[in-house]
Amino acid sequence: MSDSENGRRLHAVDDGLLRRRAAISDLGDALRLLVEHAAATEAPTEELRRAAERIRQAAAPLGERVRGRHDSPTADDMLAGVRLYNPVTGAGSALAPPLEIHSDGDLSIGACTLGLAFEGPPSFAHGGVSAMLLDQMLGYAVGHSGNPGMTVRLDTGYRKPVPLLTPLRLTAQVTGIEGRRVTATGIIAVAAEPGEILVEATGVFVALRAEQARRLFGQAIGRMRQSRAG
Numbered sequence: 001m002s003d004s005e006n007g008r009r010l011h012a013v014d015d016g017l018l019r020r021r022a023a024i025s026d027l028g029d030a031l032r033l034l035v036e037h038a039a040a041t042e043a044p045t046e047e048l049r050r051a052a053e054r055i056r057q058a059a060a061p062l063g064e065r066v067r068g069r070h071d072s073p074t075a076d077d078m079l080a081g082v083r084l085y086n087p088v089t090g091a092g093s094a095l096a097p098p099l100e101i102h103s104d105g106d107l108s109i110g111a112c113t114l115g116l117a118f119e120g121p122p123s124f125a126h127g128g129v130s131a132m133l134l135d136q137m138l139g140y141a142v143g144h145s146g147n148p149g150m151t152v153r154l155d156t157g158y159r160k161p162v163p164l165l166t167p168l169r170l171t172a173q174v175t176g177i178e179g180r181r182v183t184a185t186g187i188i189a190v191a192a193e194p195g196e197i198l199v200e201a202t203g204v205f206v207a208l209r210a211e212q213a214r215r216l217f218g219q220a221i222g223r224m225r226q227s228r229a230g
């Protein structure tokens with residue numbers, strides 16, 4: 001194959017992957033709209049029954065070809081950090097707010113708005129959701145520092161309730177590295193009042209030894225290599 005033919009082929013593959021990722025995002029948006037409407041609706045009972053039937057019909061073709069537990073989604077790129085179904089940040093996940101994170105130097109900054117589907121106490125976020133957002137924020141900061149690891153401890157302090165339907169600002173940073181253990185802290189605030197801490201967390205993350213990584217992720221890594229080679 002000539003260089004230009006090879007180039008055209010790679011370009012076509014990239015286009016296909018980009019189109020698939022855009023479609024996954026689009027499906028994720030539709031699912032999040034569905035989840036939010038389903039949590040907020042006061043539609044008549046008969047409308048709920050009709051909607052349930054239509055949703056089951058729409059779901060059926062998606063279930064015809066599915067991946068197994070150890071298979072990465074074909075549109076993901078684990079090494080580049082592209083994970084479309086991450087339940088906190090994934091554009092394709094119905095569960096994700098989604099939280100958008102970027103870095104400014106050593107500081108990781110996140111933004112999201114939680115809908116009624118995330119309600120715990122009336123009109124405020126469920127405490128477990130705040131912990132989930134902060135675990136992701138701290139994990140991102142730890143990964144960004146070049147020492148990725150798994151959460152072994154997460155201490156969460158709830159100072160004030162987190163309002164729903166209100167833009168939020170989250171921040172996180174690494175505060176200490178001791179061998180394989182990395183400590184990070186983070187907070188949740190309302191975007192309009194970033195100085196007022198609603199929830200704070202400190203997490204400890206541990207970099208896996210090679211043997212631990214093989215034991216926990218060996219099958220998934222093997223499948224990923226196979227699918228890349230094929």
Ligand SMILES: CCCCCCCCCCCCCC(=O)SCCNC(=O)CCNC(=O)[C@H](O)C(C)(C)COP(=O)(O)OP(=O)(O)OC[C@H]1O[C@@H](n2cnc3c(N)ncnc32)[C@H](O)[C@@H]1OP(=O)(O)O
Nearest residue numbers: 081135136139140143144150151152153179181204206212
């Ligand atoms: C740009 C970059 C972007 C990156 C984006 C990424 C975003 C990703 C975001 C994802 C975010 C979400 C992330 C998630 O959701 S991660 C999912 C939730 N976490 C887990 O499932 C982890 C479960 N735990 C384990 O599997 C084991 O504990 C592992 C394998 C991790 C360690 O195995 P093990 O337990 O046998 O430990 P060790 O013998 O190897 O020793 C390790 C060191 O750690 C210390 N230790 C252990 N436990 C604790 C503890 N509770 N408090 C304090 N320290 C503790 C221990 O004393 C030792 O220290 P030292 O004696 O060496 O000093």
